[in-house]
Amino acid sequence: MPLELKYASDATVLLDDLVDSLGTPGGPAGVVVPVLMPSLPLVDRTKAELARRHGVAMGIAFLLPGSFVERMAQLVGLSPVHPSWRPQGLAWRLIPLLGAMADEGWTPRLQSACADARARQALAGELADRFDQYLYFRPELIAAWDRREAWDTLPESAQSDEAWQRELWRRLCEGLAEHSHPAARLDDLVARIHSGDGELPATLEVLATGPLPPTLLPLLRALATRTRICLRALLPSTEYLGDMRAGRAQMRAGKEVDLAWEGHPLLSHLGKQAVDSFRSFEDALVTEGQEYDVIPLPELSSGTRLARLQADIRAARQPGDAGDLEDMVTTTPSASDHSVRVHRCHGARREVEVLRDELLDAFGSLPGLTASDVLILAPDLDTYGPLAEAILREGEPSLPLRLSERRLDRSDPLVRGLQTVLGLAAGRAALSEGLALLELPTVAACVESLGTTPEVLADRLRASGITWGLNAAHRQAMDAGNQGTGTWREGLDRLLAGLWLGSEDTASDARHHQALPVSGDLGADPASMSASLDWLDNLVCLLEDWQLKTSPGLWADRFDQALDQVLAAGDGRFDSTAAVDLIGQLRAAETEHACDLPMDAAAVADWLDKAAQDEVRAVSRVGGGMAMGGFKPMRAIPCRVLAVMGLHDSAFPRRAKAPAWDLLAAAPRPGDRDPVREDRQLFLDALLAAGDRVILTATARNIRSNKEEPLSACVDEFLRVAAATVSGSADTREADYLALIEDHPLQPFNPTCFTGPRASFHTGHLEIARAFEDRQNVTVPFQAGVFDPPDEAQSSDLELHEMIRVLKDPWSAWL
Numbered sequence: 001m002p003l004e005l006k007y008a009s010d011a012t013v014l015l016d017d018l019v020d021s022l023g024t025p026g027g028p029a030g031v032v033v034p035v036l037m038p039s040l041p042l043v044d045r046t047k048a049e050l051a052r053r054h055g056v057a058m059g060i061a062f063l064l065p066g067s068f069v070e071r072m073a074q075l076v077g078l079s080p081v082h083p084s085w086r087p088q089g090l091a092w093r094l095i096p097l098l099g100a101m102a103d104e105g106w107t108p109r110l111q112s113a114c115a116d117a118r119a120r121q122a123l124a125g126e127l128a129d130r131f132d133q134y135l136y137f138r139p140e141l142i143a144a145w146d147r148r149e150a151w152d153t154l155p156e157s158a159q160s161d162e163a164w165q166r167e168l169w170r171r172l173c174e175g176l177a178e179h180s181h182p183a184a185r186l187d188d189l190v191a192r193i194h195s196g197d198g199e200l201p202a203t204l205e206v207l208a209t210g211p212l213p214p215t216l217l218p219l220l221r222a223l224a225t226r227t228r229i230c231l232r233a234l235l236p237s238t239e240y241l242g243d244m245r246a247g248r249a250q251m252r253a254g255k256e257v258d259l260a261w262e263g264h265p266l267l268s269h270l271g272k273q274a275v276d277s278f279r280s281f282e283d284a285l286v287t288e289g290q291e292y293d294v295i296p297l298p299e300l301s302s303g304t305r306l307a308r309l310q311a312d313i314r315a316a317r318q319p320g321d322a323g324d325l326e327d328m329v330t331t332t333p334s335a336s337d338h339s340v341r342v343h344r345c346h347g348a349r350r351e352v353e354v355l356r357d358e359l360l361d362a363f364g365s366l367p368g369l370t371a372s373d374v375l376i377l378a379p380d381l382d383t384y385g386p387l388a389e390a391i392l393r394e395g396e397p398s399l400p401l402r403l404s405e406r407r408l409d410r411s412d413p414l415v416r417g418l419q420t421v422l423g424l425a426a427g428r429a430a431l432s433e434g435l436a437l438l439e440l441p442t443v444a445a446c447v448e449s450l451g452t453t454p455e456v457l458a459d460r461l462r463a464s465g466i467t468w469g470l471n472a473a474h475r476q477a478m479d480a481g482n483q484g485t486g487t488w489r490e491g492l493d494r495l496l497a498g499l500w501l502g503s504e505d506t507a508s509d510a511r512h513h514q515a516l517p518v519s520g521d522l523g524a525d526p527a528s529m530s531a532s533l534d535w536l537d538n539l540v541c542l543l544e545d546w547q548l549k550t551s552p553g554l555w556a557d558r559f560d561q562a563l564d565q566v567l568a569a570g571d572g573r574f575d576s577t578a579a580v581d582l583i584g585q586l587r588a589a590e591t592e593h594a595c596d597l598p599m600d601a602a603a604v605a606d607w608l609d610k611a612a613q614d615e616v617r618a619v620s621r622v623g624g625g626m627a628m629g630g631f632k633p634m635r636a637i638p639c640r641v642l643a644v645m646g647l648h649d650s651a652f653p654r655r656a657k658a659p660a661w662d663l664l665a666a667a668p669r670p671g672d673r674d675p676v677r678e679d680r681q682l683f684l685d686a687l688l689a690a691g692d693r694v695i696l697t698a699t700a701r702n703i704r705s706n707k708e709e710p711l712s713a714c715v716d717e718f719l720r721v722a723a724a725t726v727s728g729s730a731d732t733r734e735a736d737y738l739a740l741i742e743d744h745p746l747q748p749f750n751p752t753c754f755t756g757p758r759a760s761f762h763t764g765h766l767e768i769a770r771a772f773e774d775r776q777n778v779t780v781p782f783q784a785g786v787f788d789p790p791d792e793a794q795s796s797d798l799e800l801h802e803m804i805r806v807l808k809d810p811w812s813a814w815l
Contacts, residue, residue: 003224003285005292006232009314011209011689012638014234015042017295018207019049021230022060034061036068036206036216041404041627041634046207065213072219073189076198082179084593088585088611090128090172091121092552092593097171098124099597106164109661118603125610130662131169136214137664137672139183145169146184151663158666165663175594186215193222206231209636210681211277211671217284224285233281234636236271236684237263238294239316241278244268263316266684266721270714273681276670302692306339309725310688319724338365339693340722342647342715344700344708346746348383351645351697352391353748353762358695359392359399359626360761362641366692371400375639376628377686379652379679382407384645388628395762404629408612414579415612417442417567418559421539422608425546426601428478429488430468434461445568450535451528457536464491470543477547488540492533499529538565549598553590559583582611631682642690644683648698649710653679683714703746 008014022035037043043062050057063071070080083089102114114120134141144151145166154162173181180188192198204227206220223229235241244263262268268275286292300311312319341358345351355376363369378384385403392399408415420437427433437443438454447454467486469475476482484490542562550558560583563569569576586607589595627634646652654675658665664672687694700709710716723736745752749768753760760766 002287002290003220004228004230005281005286005290006230006295007235007238007292008232008295008297009235009238009688010297011234011636012691013295013297014207014209014232014636015046015049015638018205018232019046019053021205022046022050022057023054030059031202032059032061033203033205034063034068034071034201036204037062037064038207038209039633039635040064041629041637042207042209045637065216069186069189069215069219072193072200072223073185075200076189076192078185078189078192081182081185082176083588084176085179085181087128087132089588089593090131091125092589092595093172093175094124094127094168095121095595096597097168097175098127101164101168101171106167107160109161110164117597117599118606121599121603121606126659127165127168130659130664131172133664133673135181135183137669139186141663142169142181142183146173154663154667158661158663161661161666162663165661182215186219190218190222193219194225196226200226202227204229208233208277209685210234211273211280214671217280221285231281231285232295233277234685235278236267236274236688237314237316239263241275241316242282244275244316262318264313264318264721266687266718267313267316269717270680270684273674273677274684280671304337304339304692305722305726306690306692306694309340309722312725313684313688319721320726340719340740341693341695342711342719342741343695343697344711344741344743345697346701346703346706346744347699348646349387349391350744350746350748351699352384352387354744355388355643355645355695355697356392356395356399357758357760357762359641359643360397361758362693362695366640369640369692371626372624373640373691374626374643375634375637375641375686375689376401376626376643376645377631377634378628378645379631379654380646381405381628381630382410385628386410388645392626395764400625402625402627404627404633408578412578412612413440413442413574414563414567414569414576415582415608416440418562418579418582419605419608419612421543421562421566422546422601422605425543426605428468429470429474429543431461431466434466434488442567442569442571442574445571445573446566447532447535449568449571450531452532457532460495461491464494466491470540470547474544474547488543492536492540495533495536499526499533535566542566546601549600551590551596551598552586552604553596555599555604556583556587559586582608585611631679631686635682636685636689638689638691640691641693641695642686643695643697644686645697646699647696647712647715648700649712651699652712653683653714680714683718687718701743701746706746 006017008017018035022033035046037046043064046062047057050060073080084093098110098114098120102111102120105111113123138151141151148170150159150166151162193200200223204223206229208231212220220229220231241263244267297314300307309319338361343351343354343358345354359374362374376388378388381403385406388401389403392401410416417437417440420433420440424433424437435458438447438458444454447457465486466488469478469480469484469487471487471489472482472484475484475487542558542565546558559579563576563579568574569579586604627637656675696715698711698715700711701707702709711719719737719740720733722740723733727733727736748760748762749765749772751769751773754766754769
């Protein structure tokens with residue numbers, strides 16, 4: 001049976017059509033209808049819409065792409081894919097193989113890349129990602145390697161890199177001979193579907209808001225022979241995109257630019273990924289003579305600049321060329337039209353402060369706008385997420401914000417604690433690093449449970465004379481001599497001597513070495529003092545043990561020990577799920593992925609940082625407030641107000657340089673992963689998802705010189721097209737372009753922020769601005785009069801830290 005294709009250029013219309021179909025009974029009771037969805041936020045949005053319309057929806061299973069493939073494989077009797085074929089498992093498998101090949105002298109490039117254990121581990125991570133891409137984007141390359149043949153479509157310059165990667169793949173497959181790799185498994189899955197194996201679902205609904213993973217296209221084509229499939233795809237335009245060519249591409253081909261082939265400039269320049277998706281659907285899913293259905297859009301009811309721009313893109317016509325369309329509102333936007341605005345600021349904090357005022361203005365001027373109608377995007381969520389949480393919620397009114405994802409090493413206290421302890425073991429173990437460890441919530445809770453406070457223990461550590469180094473052997477390993485003075489071990493001995501001997505001038509440690517006692521209360525009684533020093537001794541012993549290399553499995557045991565002895569893993573306030581999961585991954589490196597090579601603390605720290613930053617994220621629901629997330633997770637989420645921060649040229653779109661040995665880069669094809677093309681498409685999709693207003697901010701003013709800095713090329717092109725959308729002549733387009741950009745002063749309490757029709761709403765900054773205005777009219781001397789000398793000389797004890805503070809900042813005495 002032919003696969004049914006439905007295209008729409010509006011995300012709201014596309015979701016409504018899916019919800020209407022799911023809400024219409026069409027099968028026997030008890031039958032579950034699988035729905036393939038691109039992201040978790042869209043699953044939440046669809047569930048909420050189903051609940052709003054029907055109260056409850058049963059018999060629906062929402063599946064993300066990976067879960068969908070595994071569900072189909074299970075139905076036809078295939079065993080699950082082995083964990084070592086996942087990118088994380090591949091990286092562990094490749095580490096010992098790379099070491100062996102480097103020792104055997106394979107190519108100078110490979111030997112230089114495997115100079116040490118950490119470099120070998122980093123290379124294994126990159127190779128695991130590339131092998132994963134080869135499996136999905138170049139199955140014919142993998143098939144050739146499986147036949148022990150070279151892939152002959154590469155240029156000559158890449159053939160030497162292909163040779164050592166082919167050998168590496170051969171050794172990898174030998175270790176996993178009993179487990180098929182994903183490409184072979186997909187072929188087996190498709191063959192079983194064609195042969196009639198298993199009981200497949202009668203109906204399958206597919207929602208595509210971007211390019212489908214390459215593995216899904218042959219699978220959907222095979223499923224369509226036995227299952228009724230309806231694929232709903234979101235495209236910037238429902239016009240035929242197969243022949244679209246950007247004007248620049250036409251010029252590079254030596255042809256005269258034909259605007260009819262270009263369509264809309266934003267569509268042809270920013271929407272190249274959508275054009276590739278359209279062509280892939282045609283090649284892989286559409287049978288000869290098959291037509292696709294277009295889900296109609298509602299009539300255009302707004303004449304704003306944004307609405308007209310979106311209508312031009314969806315109709316694939318040149319800016320402002322409405323033609324004879326009767327549904328096109330041709331009213332020229334007025335000066336009060338704020339549907340498109342770009343704000344140039346001096347930094348990320350100022351961007352968020354400006355955004356707060358813009359959102360408050362939107363809530364006041366757009367009728368019926370609620371917090372759930374606002375979507376905030378940021379390419380760099382790690383930078384803008386914490387700032388947005390702090391600034392948007394401060395003051396009155398407080399804006400409800402919900403982050404869609406959080407980086408694990410910043411959101412999980414136990415994971416952060418493990419990273420900090422590893423940093424101590426892998427580095428110089430400076431006193432400042434130890435004091436930072438005491439400030440972590442998990443460590444502070446552990447110390448407080450012993451009857452003292454982190455502040456008191458930190459004061460004792462400073463008084464003990466610790467500078468850096470765990471012990472004399474640690475310093476010697478760093479080529480810094482073998483003196484133990486100022487190390488953690490000597491400082492601990494001094495604290496223990498002070499506990500037992502008080503203020504004695506001389507004492508000896510357990511090895512009969514002289515120790516200068518450091519006395520002082522660590523708590524209310526000697527028991528808490530002793531317990532605090534026992535905890536500190538456990539920490540130092542743990543760090544000393546971690547100086548020895550060991551296998552990943554034993555490192556997992558070490559992490560368990562750290563959670564029990566140093567971090568408050570048993571405290572009910574801290575969830576240990578994420579930390580236990582990471583420890584399980586480390587243990588699986590040895591038990592499942594056959595990597596038992598000894599690793600030092602620095603290599604384990606590299607692995608933990610990568611796992612916490614890039615691979616493991618805590619995704620949360622965003623309902624009930626303004627949703628904020630990255631471009632990809634929040635793709636095609638309908639909203640009335642869209643805000644995007646961080647759109648300066650140095651940050652967006654992403655720049656990614658492929659490794660010199662990357663075979664995909666040596667022979668690129670349409671549809672390959674391209675961060676620049678993907679970011680351009682995500683930006684265009686976000687613009688089309690906004691209903692009433694688009695607010696864009698960028699750090700495009702130098703904080704020192706106030707000079708203009710370039711906006712993202714995507715933003716600049718968007719502004720020029722937006723100006724051309726309503727400009728009657730080319731002479732006025734530059735003025736219209738500049739009118740869409742608003743520059744903001746460096747400080748939020750600058751008096752200019754509170755003048756004009758779009759003044760800031762921040763009352764605290766207003767009070768500061770008024771105070772500055774009042775002080776400008778009053779001259780206050782720096783020092784009025786002369787101090788009379790005291791009658792008698794006064795003496796007082798001066799603490800060392802107070803003297804250091806005064807010497808570093810003499811003016812602090814006047815404040």
